Amino acid sequence: MQILFDNLQVLFQGLALGSIYSLVALGFVLIIRATNVVNFAQGDFAMLGAYAMVMFFTGLEWPYWLAFIASLVAMAIFGVIFNYGVYYPLRHRSFLPVIISTLGASIFLQNTVLAIFGPQPRPMDKVLAADGITVGGVFLDSQYLVILAVTMAMVLFTYVFFEHTLLGKKLQATSQDKDMARLLGIPVALMISITFIYSAVLGGLAGVLVGPILFVSIGMGSIIALKAFAATIIGGFGDVTGAIVGGLLLGVIESLAAYHISVPYKDAYAFLALFIFLLIRPSGIFGEKVSEKA
Amino acid sequence: MQRLHLPTLVFIGILALAAAIVPYLFPVSSYVVQMFMQAVTYAVAVLGMVVVLGYTGQINLAQAAFFGFGAYGVALGTVGGGLGFWISLGLGVGVATFAGFLLGATTIRLGGHYLAMITISFQQIFDLVLVNWIEVTRGPDGIAGIERPSLFGYVLEDDRAYLLFCAVVLYALVFAVWWLPNTRLGRAMRSVRENQLAAEVVGVHTLRTKVVAFALSALLGAIGGGLYAAGFAYISPDNFNFARSVEFLTASLLGGVQSPFGGVIGTVLIVQMPEWLKQLPEAMRFIKDVYLAVYGIGVILIMVFLPEGIWGLIKLWRGRFAKPVVTDTSGIAPLDFDVSGKNGGVLLKLAGLAKHFGGLKAVDGIDLEVQRGTVHALIGPNGSGKTTSLNVVSGIYKPTLGSVMLDGEDVSQTQPHQRAGRGVGRTFQNIRLFATLSALENVMVGAQRDRNPIPGGNRALRARAMSALQFVGLADRAHVIVRNLPYGHQRLVEIARVLAGHPKLLLLDEPAAGLNQTEKMELVDLLKRLRGHGLTVFLIDHDMGLVEKVSDRISVLNFGRKIAEGSPQEVLRNPDVIAAYLGTEGKVN
Numbered sequence: 010m011q012i013l014f015d016n017l018q019v020l021f022q023g024l025a026l027g028s029i030y031s032l033v034a035l036g037f038v039l040i041i042r043a044t045n046v047v048n049f050a051q052g053d054f055a056m057l058g059a060y061a062m063v064m065f066f067t068g069l070e071w072p073y074w075l076a077f078i079a080s081l082v083a084m085a086i087f088g089v090i091f092n093y094g095v096y097y098p099l100r101h102r103s104f105l106p107v108i109i110s111t112l113g114a115s116i117f118l119q120n121t122v123l124a125i126f127g128p129q130p131r132p133m134d135k136v137l138a139a140d141g142i143t144v145g146g147v148f149l150d151s152q153y154l155v156i157l158a159v160t161m162a163m164v165l166f167t168y169v170f171f172e173h174t175l176l177g178k179k180l181q182a183t184s185q186d187k188d189m190a191r192l193l194g195i196p197v198a199l200m201i202s203i204t205f206i207y208s209a210v211l212g213g214l215a216g217v218l219v220g221p222i223l224f225v226s227i228g229m230g231s232i233i234a235l236k237a238f239a240a241t242i243i244g245g246f247g248d249v250t251g252a253i254v255g256g257l258l259l260g261v262i263e264s265l266a267a268y269h270i271s272v273p274y275k276d277a278y279a280f281l282a283l284f285i286f287l288l289i290r291p292s293g294i295f296g297e298k299v300s301e302k303a
Numbered sequence: 304m305q306r307l308h309l310p311t312l313v314f315i316g317i318l319a320l321a322a323a324i325v326p327y328l329f330p331v332s333s334y335v336v337q338m339f340m341q342a343v344t345y346a347v348a349v350l351g352m353v354v355v356l357g358y359t360g361q362i363n364l365a366q367a368a369f370f371g372f373g374a375y376g377v378a379l380g381t382v383g384g385g386l387g388f389w390i391s392l393g394l395g396v397g398v399a400t401f402a403g404f405l406l407g408a409t410t411i412r413l414g415g416h417y418l419a420m421i422t423i424s425f426q427q428i429f430d431l432v433l434v435n436w437i438e439v440t441r442g443p444d445g446i447a448g449i450e451r452p453s454l455f456g457y458v459l460e461d462d463r464a465y466l467l468f469c470a471v472v473l474y475a476l477v478f479a480v481w482w483l484p485n486t487r488l489g490r491a492m493r494s495v496r497e498n499q500l501a502a503e504v505v506g507v508h509t510l511r512t513k514v515v516a517f518a519l520s521a522l523l524g525a526i527g528g529g530l531y532a533a534g535f536a537y538i539s540p541d542n543f544n545f546a547r548s549v550e551f552l553t554a555s556l557l558g559g560v561q562s563p564f565g566g567v568i569g570t571v572l573i574v575q576m577p578e579w580l581k582q583l584p585e586a587m588r589f590i591k592d593v594y595l596a597v598y599g600i601g602v603i604l605i606m607v608f609l610p611e612g613i614w615g616l617i618k619l620w621r622g623r624f625a626k627p628v629v630t631d632t633s634g635i636a637p638l639d640f641d642v643s644g645k646n647g648g649v650l651l652k653l654a655g656l657a658k659h660f661g662g663l664k665a666v667d668g669i670d671l672e673v674q675r676g677t678v679h680a681l682i683g684p685n686g687s688g689k690t691t692s693l694n695v696v697s698g699i700y701k702p703t704l705g706s707v708m709l710d711g712e713d714v715s716q717t718q719p720h721q722r723a724g725r726g727v728g729r730t731f732q733n734i735r736l737f738a739t740l741s742a743l744e745n746v747m748v749g750a751q752r753d754r755n756p757i758p759g760g761n762r763a764l765r766a767r768a769m770s771a772l773q774f775v776g777l778a779d780r781a782h783v784i785v786r787n788l789p790y791g792h793q794r795l796v797e798i799a800r801v802l803a804g805h806p807k808l809l810l811l812d813e814p815a816a817g818l819n820q821t822e823k824m825e826l827v828d829l830l831k832r833l834r835g836h837g838l839t840v841f842l843i844d845h846d847m848g849l850v851e852k853v854s855d856r857i858s859v860l861n862f863g864r865k866i867a868e869g870s871p872q873e874v875l876r877n878p879d880v881i882a883a884y885l886g887t888e889g890k891v892n
Contacts, residue, residue: 047416098607105362106606108419109556112549113602120595231545235427238420246416273435280424287409287421 027260052234058213403521445539
C-alpha cells in the first residue's frame, strides 16, 4: 500500500512539474507557429517573470496580488521589446540566424539579471498560505495544486481565445500563411507582436508559479526551457495539444525515473525520452509527418 | 569560395609563426602565454564549427562535449591509465569521432530545430555524466596532473614550447580546413548547406556528407580538447558545458563561420576580450562587470549586421582590389553524352505507378514507356500529377504502388542520389541551384556523381564542368556566383549541372517556366541539340509550342491518369486532351 501511495505522490509532483513545462512549451509553440523559429530565450521569460515578482514583492513590498499582476504586465511589455530587438530585424533570414540571435538574447538576459540581483538564489512565497492537504495518504502541496489549476485555466483560455475570438482567428491565419493574411488586411507585424506578448506572459507566469518550488535563480529558465522544448517535440512540433500533453508526460517520466532509478541523473531522463521519441516517432504524438516538396 | 594566392598564404604563415615565437624573443608573463594557449586550443575546436556549421550548414551546440571527449581522454589516459599522451589523445579523439558520427546520423530524418535540440540534449547529458559518474570522471573536482606530450624525446614542459607546438598543430589544421571546400567532399558539404534536396537529386549522398561533417567537427573538437587538457594540466566539468558550446558558436560567428581564418580571428577575440576590458580607464571599468551581457547583445548584433563575420568584411575589402576573374575559355573539350545502346529500346518504364497523399490520389496508376534516344513530353492541366510523377521518377517520393524501371532495372526503392548514380538527372521547376557557389562549382557538383564515367580528381571534374557550361553557352560566366546570374542563365546552369553528370535520362521540370520569348527560342534550340546527340529526355511543360517543336512523343495526364499518348500531331488534336484543357461544355473548333 505504501508503495502505491509513494508512487501516487511522485506522480502528483510529476504532473505539477510537467504543467510548468507545458506552460513554457505552449509559449514555444505559439512563437513557432507565428514565426517558424524556436525561441531559445523562452526559458528566460520564466526567469524574468520570477525576478520581476522578486522585485515587486520582496523588493518594493507590494501586496502579493498587485506584484503578481505587475510582473505579468512587465512581461507583456518585455514581449514587445523582445520581438523588435531579437526577432524583427532577422525576420527575412533563415531560421539559423534567428535561433542564434535568441541564444544571444538568452545570454544577455541571464547576465543582466545576474548583474542586478547577484548570484544568490531567492526564495519566494507560495500563492496560498496553506501548506497543502492530505488526500488518502497522498500529500498535495498547495503550490502544486495552484500550478495545476492555473495551467488548466490557461490551456482553456488559450483554446477559447484561438478558436472562438476574431483576434485568435487572425493570429491563426498569420501563423499559417503570412502573405495571404497580409492580403486579407490582417496586420501581420502586430499579430506577431501579440504572439510574443502572450508567449512572454505565459513564460513569466510559469516562472512566478515555479519560483517557490525551485527557488528563483539565474539558470532556472534554461533547464525548464530545454525540457519544454523536448516536450514540444515529443508532443508534435508546433502542435498546441502536443505541447501540453508532452509537458505533462515529461514531468511524470522524469519524476518517476528519478524516484525509481537515480536522482542525480534527473535532468537526463527528459533528454533520453526525447532521443527515444526522435528515433521511434520523430513527428511526435500529435504531429503530422513532415516531408519536403520539390 | 575565393582562393588565396600562394604568396598570401606564405605571408600569413610567416606572420602566424612569428606570433608564436614572440614569447621566446620578449619577456612575456606566463599568464599571457596561458591565455594564448587557451585561444589556440579553442581555435582548433572552432575549426570544427567551421566545417559543420560554416561549410555544411548544420547547427551543432555540442562542440564543448566533443572538446571534452578529447580533454577527458588525455586526462584519464595519462593520469589514471598510465598511457602516454598520444595514445590517450587517440582514444579521446576516437570516441569523440564516433559520438559525432552518431549525432550526424540523427540528421537522417531531422534537421534544423530538431538538430539544435538533439545537440543540446547530447551536451546536457554529457555534462551530467561528467559531474555524476564520479568513479570514472572524478566528478566536479576534476582531474589534475595531466601529462604533456613529448616530441622527439623532448617533453614539452616549457609553456612557450608547448604553445609553439599547439600553434603549429593549429596552422596545419587551418590549412586542411581551408583546403577542404574545393575538394569533392567540401563541395558536397556546401551543396548540402545551400540546397539539400537539389544536392541529393544531383547525386550527393547528403546523409553521408552530414555524418562526415559531424564526425570531422567532433574530431577537431577533441584534438582541441586534448591539447587544452595537456596545456593546463587540470580540467573539470565546467570547461565543457553548454555555455562553452555557445562560446565556440559565438567565436565562429564573430570571426566568420565560413572560413577557418575567420574562426581563428573570432576565437582570439572572444578569449582576449575580457582581458582588454580590464585595461579600460576607471570610468569605463563597469563594462567588465556586464561583459557577458554585452557579449549576448554582441551575438544579436553580429547576426543582424555581420552575417558573415569579420572575415566577411575582410573579404569584402579584399574584393575591392581583386582583379575580375577572366575565365579561360580556350581548349574546352566538346561535351560528350552517354547514349550507350543506341539501337532503341525502352529506357524508362513506369508500370502501374501510383502516388497517394492520404486520400489524394495525385498519381493513380500510370503506365508509360520512354524510348531510348527520344524526347518524351508529359503534359496535362495543373494538378494532373505531372510534377508528382517526376518526383517519383527521380526518387524524391517513393511510389505507393507500381514501379519505376530504369534500363530494365527496378529502381523504385532507391534514394535520389542512387538514381543520379545510375544516370537519372533532373532540373527543378523553381530553380534549385547552390546559390553562393559559382556556376563552375555548381556544375562540378553535378559532375562528381557516383560512377560518372570520367577520371576522378578535380582537374577532370573541372574540365567536364567547363564542357557542360560551354555546351549551354555560359563558359565565360563560369566564375560568377550563380545568385548573381540572370534568371535565364540560372536555368541553363541547372541544365549544365545535370549534363556534366553524363545522364542517361534527363528529366526537365518545366524548363521554359519564367523565360521570355528569346530565351524560350534558345531553350528549344538547346533541346534540339540534345536530341541530336541522342540523349533521352523526359520533360514536363505547359508551353505547347515548345512541346510540339521538340517532342517525339507526348503523354497526357489528367487527374492522375494517362488519358492520351502519341505523336505531337495526334495528341494535340485528340478531343479528350482538348476537353481536359478547355473543358467539355460548348463547342471547340
